[in-house]
């Protein structure tokens with residue numbers, strides 16, 4: 001059932017254009033400007049009255065939550081906090097009945113996330129689930145929810161779950177923005193239209209596979225790797241680093257690019273590959289100067305850039321080109337080459353890509 005692919009992970013990476021479409025199909029109506037999700041519509045007032053949204057999740061789902069934080073705050077102007085479910089549940093957090101808690105989980109079985117939900121419910125919060133597995137514990141325990149339509153994710157390293165989670169969360173943010181009037185009509189419609197172009201853009205991003213493979217061959221023996229990104233692409237850097245460490249066992253860390261000078265820059269030498277997520281986006285000039293700082297310390301730069309980029313291209317050792325996409329939706333596209341890069345590095349190192357050591361697909365114990 002790998003459909004001709006060598007591994008489930010690769011198959012699932014390639015499924016992304018379709019599953020993103022499956023996730024917004026029937027919900028996104030660009031012609032009428034409507035977003036219809038029963039779980040959101042039935043509870044619209046709860047979302048609109050929320051003093052804040054608390055997002056709880058683990059691992060890759062937590063990274064999707066971080067992307068959502070940026071999107072919700074920008075589109076709907078609702079304050080968002082994102083927490084590791086494992087920390088949240090044990091730290092006596094402040095939960096009010098006017099809080100909306102969103103729990104994100106592919107499996108719907110993650111023990112810490114489930115416990116965080118129960119605690120939020122006991123404190124009177126409205127709890128909304130974003131799950132992939134239909135009928136899972138978390139989907140049953142939450143008051144309402146919206147499923148991702150990623151289909152079964154077999155590879156332990158999460159790929160298509162991440163991009164479909166971001167898709168669902170973006171739709172919710174847009175729905176709330178429309179209700180609150182926090183986006184201009186033209187921006188709102190522009191995002192709806194662009195959402196429908198995402199599968200095509202992801203398809204184009206998948207064409208970076210050959211380049212990703214070449215870059216992988218050059219760095220497969222590295223023992224460390226840094227990932228940097230800014231804004232919406234800061235969580236993408238974290239996710240890129242997680243993908244690399246979990247399947248290739250190379251030590252990797254993700255940082256907001258500007259944090260470099262507060263510590264990690266000390267690690268940079270000619271042995272250190274640095275993956276920089278640097279599409280044309282707000283504060284692009286800042287990331288260019290971050291790249292210059294790495295270069296002047298002889299770090300090796302692998303940059304994810306927008307097609308046609310020249311400034312980063314001149315500085316980087318390798319560039320991976322993705323199609324143009326607006327800042328807020330860019331994580332759906334910039335993530336793709338990072339998934340491919342980790343995949344190829346892990347394969348070249350002879351690792352068990354679909355079942356990395358010490359990891360389980362659903363973490364039902366704490």
Ligand code: F6R
Nearest residue numbers: 059060061105106107110157158
């Ligand atoms: C990373 C990965 C894990 C999961 C985490 C949460 O590739 O698979 O970090 O994202 O265990 O799992 P779910 O989303 O099932 O709650």
